[in-house]
Amino acid sequence: xxxxxxxxxxxxxxxxxxLNLVNENLETMKNCxxxxxxxxxxxFNFIYDDDSLVSKNPAIQETLQAARDVTEDRLDLDVPYLKxxxxxxxxxxxxxxxxxxxxxxxxxxKKQYSSFEQYCKQELGKSVDAVDNSIQAARVALELxxxxxxxxxxxxxxxxxxxxxxxxxxxxxxxxEYVLANLESHExxxxxxxxLLFPPKxxxxxxxxxxxxxxxxxxxxxxxxxxxxLSICETVKTVVFMYDNVKKKSDLKRILRWILDMVELTSKxxxxxxx
Numbered sequence: 682x683x684x685x686x687x688x689x690x691x692x693x694x695x696x697x698x699x700l701n702l703v704n705e706n707l708e709t710m711k712n713c714x715x716x717x718x719x720x721x722x723x724x725f726n727f728i729y730d731d732d733s734l735v736s737k738n739p740a741i742q743e744t745l746q747a748a749r750d751v752t753e754d755r756l757d758l759d760v761p762y763l764k765x766x767x768x769x770x771x772x773x774x775x776x777x778x779x780x781x782x783x784x785x786x787x788x789x790x791k792k793q794y795s796s797f798e799q800y801c802k803q804e805l806g807k808s809v810d811a812v813d814n815s816i817q818a819a820r821v822a823l824e825l826x827x828x829x830x831x832x833x834x835x836x837x838x839x840x841x842x843x844x845x846x847x848x849x850x851x852x853x854x855x856x857x858e859y860v861l862a863n864l865e866s867h868e869x870x871x872x873x874x875x876x877l878l879f880p881p882k883x884x885x886x887x888x889x890x891x892x893x894x895x896x897x898x899x900x901x902x903x904x905x906x907x908x909x910x911l912s913i914c915e916t917v918k919t920v921v922f923m924y925d926n927v928k929k930k931s932d933l934k935r936i937l938r939w940i941l942d943m944v945e946l947t948s949k950x951x952x953x954x955x956x
Contacts, residue, residue, distance in 0.1 A: 723752065725748065725752050728745065728748055728749055728752070729749070732745075751766070768832050771837050771838065772822070772832075772835070772837075774815065774818055774819065774822070774838060774839040774842070775818075775819045775822045775823060775826075776819070777815055777819070777839075778815040778816045778817070778818055778819020778820070778822075778839070779816075779819050781812050781815050781816050781819075782816045782819070784800075785797055785812070785816070790804075797809060797812075814839065814843045814846070815839055815843075817842075817843055817846035818836070818839040818840075818842035818843040818846065819842075820846075820849075821836065821842040821843070821845045821846060821848075821853065822835060822836055822842050824849065824850075824853055825853070825854075825857060828854055830857075833866050834861055834866070836869070837869070838871075840870075840871035841869060841870070841871050841874055843871075844871055844874045844875045844878065845857065845874075845878070856878055859877070859878070860874055860877060860878065863877055864877065902916065902917070
């Protein structure tokens with residue numbers, strides 16, 4: 682049954698109120714200069730406002746409460762405990778991957794869904810590949826944990842870990858040691874790890890080099906290319922390949938020397954000297 686117009690307007694009004702509260706909080710953050718020295722504005726003040734629009738999903742409720750617990754206790758939490766929380770939550774992708782594997786292995790999704798793909802899309806809002814990647818990322822991280830790596834030397838998120846999903850055992854350790862040797866902890870983003878382990882293949886056709894030419898030579902090259910309706914690269918390639926067919930080095934040297942002499946002669950202004 683569709684909600685009536687008054688209910689729709691009420692929900693819309695509540696959303697606008699919530700957005701206004703968030704915007705007010707952002708404005709407070711922008712005006713930090715007007716705050717007392719040493720005062721840091723709380724960007725999460727709005728989480729204590731009305732919860733009428735918040736989903737009743739237990740996971741969402743617990744996430745909101747966890748955020749409130751941390752912000753409420755911010756004056757009582759010491760650095761070691763905050764560090765512990767940070768490390769724990771940055772590695773949360775590991776148990777998440779184990780949960781996904783357990784669900785997939787037990788096939789409990791078949792009680793409601795015809796396939797794992799359907800479950801992933803409708804319940805998790807993710808593709809099967811994304812869920813499988815989370816499983817592989819957890820496996821990679823756990824192998825490294827069992828190998829004795831400390832927190833700073835572990836992949837900090839699923840994106841970093843999943844780059845290594847093709848490796849296991851000694852090969853995984855070898856590849857990860859290579860990453861550690863070449864990238865500092867703060868530099869180990871997924872794109873950088875991937876670029877290091879799987880550098881893009883470069884074909885000869887895609888390699889370009891630069892050469893420096895005098896302005897007059899370059900101008901003449903452009904003019905010749907324009908007249909021949911060719912690109913500059915095609916023009917140079919044509920000339921090079923044409924003279925490359927000259928078999929004897931002495932002949933090539935003589936031909937090029939003759940061409941250069943002719944260019945030099947024709948470029949000089951003609952002067953008449955009477956006998």
